[in-house]
Amino acid sequence: MTQMEVDPTTALDMAGLARAWGTGSSAESLELLDALAARADELIPLAFEQGDEAAELEAQRFLYEVFAHRILPPWSPHWRDYEHPTIVEAHRKVGDAWLAKDRATYGAGLEVPTSPKGFGEWAVEVCENHASGVTHPLFDFLAEKATYDQLVTFQAQETPFDIHFGDLVALLLPGIHGGRKIELSHNFWDEMGNGTLERTHRQLRLDMMTRVGIPGEAYLTDVDSYWVEELRMANMYFQTSSLRSLAPQSVGMLQATELVVPGRLDRQIEGWRRVGLTDKDMVYLLEHVVVDVEHAEGWLNHVIAPLAEERPDMLLEVGIGIMRRLDCALAVCDRAHRELASEQ
Numbered sequence: 001m002t003q004m005e006v007d008p009t010t011a012l013d014m015a016g017l018a019r020a021w022g023t024g025s026s027a028e029s030l031e032l033l034d035a036l037a038a039r040a041d042e043l044i045p046l047a048f049e050q051g052d053e054a055a056e057l058e059a060q061r062f063l064y065e066v067f068a069h070r071i072l073p074p075w076s077p078h079w080r081d082y083e084h085p086t087i088v089e090a091h092r093k094v095g096d097a098w099l100a101k102d103r104a105t106y107g108a109g110l111e112v113p114t115s116p117k118g119f120g121e122w123a124v125e126v127c128e129n130h131a132s133g134v135t136h137p138l139f140d141f142l143a144e145k146a147t148y149d150q151l152v153t154f155q156a157q158e159t160p161f162d163i164h165f166g167d168l169v170a171l172l173l174p175g176i177h178g179g180r181k182i183e184l185s186h187n188f189w190d191e192m193g194n195g196t197l198e199r200t201h202r203q204l205r206l207d208m209m210t211r212v213g214i215p216g217e218a219y220l221t222d223v224d225s226y227w228v229e230e231l232r233m234a235n236m237y238f239q240t241s242s243l244r245s246l247a248p249q250s251v252g253m254l255q256a257t258e259l260v261v262p263g264r265l266d267r268q269i270e271g272w273r274r275v276g277l278t279d280k281d282m283v284y285l286l287e288h289v290v291v292d293v294e295h296a297e298g299w300l301n302h303v304i305a306p307l308a309e310e311r312p313d314m315l316l317e318v319g320i321g322i323m324r325r326l327d328c329a330l331a332v333c334d335r336a337h338r339e340l341a342s343e344q
């Protein structure tokens with residue numbers, strides 16, 4: 001290597017190392033994989049024990065890069081082979097370290113009611129009173145003050161989680177049967193537009209993105225453009241719906257989503273109307289104001305209540321899922337408010 005050339009194994013971050021893997025000779029590929037494994041070990045204590053923000057950003061980018069590409073089929077033009085054991089292991093290690101940190105934060109001292117009715121009431125109350133709800137100053141800002149471009153920025157930032165929602169529900173489906181399968185399938189079928197392609201939630205979101213000028217593939221091609229808080233949000237759902245041991249957390253996260261989304265969307269719709277969008281331009285948002293209220297109720301009665309009946313010992317995990325999700329949403333709101341309101 002000449003002095004002018006840059007050694008990719010030291011110049012690239014984890015996501016960059018993963019992307020570069022497999023593009024050069026096999027000797028170079030092995031070096032990249034070694035560098036990736038070493039970087040994971042270096043990054044983990046920095047990101048999840050010492051509170052190093054740059055390290056966490058790098059870790060969340062890597063987690064998302066792999067999650068978002070690994071669910072693609074190989075015929076996708078965006079597909080990347082992230083199934084090499086070294087990549088899988090580094091990804092799992094980073095994810096586990098993050099989970100251990102969140103478990104320590106949310107699990108210790110969390111007490112949840114263990115009867116179906118008690119837990120349901122607790123979940124609704126915690127979600128309704130959380131600071132990430134519609135009372136967060138972000139939502140007044142979006143409804144009353146944000147410019148068109150600022151609404152676009154917020155909508156673009158929300159893509160990594162939103163665009164994957166149907167797939168995240170689908171990831172949760174295997175091995176779950178009975179009434180819970182029906183409720184999950186009901187939610188999934190709504191995501192699938194009840195069988196009408198143009199009404200699938202993914203398509204509705206892509207249509208709105210096209211209408212307001214958000215590139216439709218940026219969530220795969222421009223991972224570095226997202227705030228760490230938004231990557232955390234997507235990664236949290238990918239993590240808990242891909243690992244079966246974390247299914248109870250995923251159930252909690254989905255419950256929280258369905259409970260909090262409608263009110264927050266109302267304010268965004270107000271904002272979009274103010275800057276000139278018509279209802280036809282934002283079917284995606286309008287649709288969720290209606291269906292998520294039904295989903296929240298169905299989820300509580302047909303997924304969480306039977307689980308509480310059968311395995312009350314799992315409810316702490318469901319509770320951790322709810323708390324992780326709510327606090328993650330709060331971090332998103334704080335970041336968005338900080339970024340956008342300060343521009344004015």
Ligand SMILES: [Fe+2]
Pocket residue numbers: 165190191201288
């Ligand atoms: Fe949806």
Ligand SMILES: [Fe+2]
Pocket residue numbers: 187258291292295
């Ligand atoms: Fe929903």
